[in-house]
Amino acid sequence: MSGTFQKIDDAVEHSRRERERLLREPACPDRAIRISELFVIEADAWSQLFELTSVRPVWRAALVAEAVARQQARRWTARAAELMDLACDVPLPEAATVANGGR
Numbered sequence: 001m002s003g004t005f006q007k008i009d010d011a012v013e014h015s016r017r018e019r020e021r022l023l024r025e026p027a028c029p030d031r032a033i034r035i036s037e038l039f040v041i042e043a044d045a046w047s048q049l050f051e052l053t054s055v056r057p058v059w060r061a062a063l064v065a066e067a068v069a070r071q072q073a074r075r076w077t078a079r080a081a082e083l084m085d086l087a088c089d090v091p092l093p094e095a096a097t098v099a100n101g102g103r
Helices: 003-023 029-052 058-085 097-100
Strands: none
Touching: 003 029, 029 058
């Protein structure tokens, strides 16, 4: 696997592992925002794969995976908004730009 493809794979795998870790934490807005941010990172990785490959089934799969990851980022951003009334011991990050559409 080339270095670039390995970096993409590592980013997707890191995002998955971190999401699994976060899902074990209590629900709060910060957790939801962090999960949303991880989905944005994953979507960006899929976008890179889409741009780099010329194999049609691979770029189609990457395009779908990117769309799903972006949809999940929006879903978790909405979840954070729903949880804003709950107590959370970690302040919301300033990088909540995901709520404004990502990128």
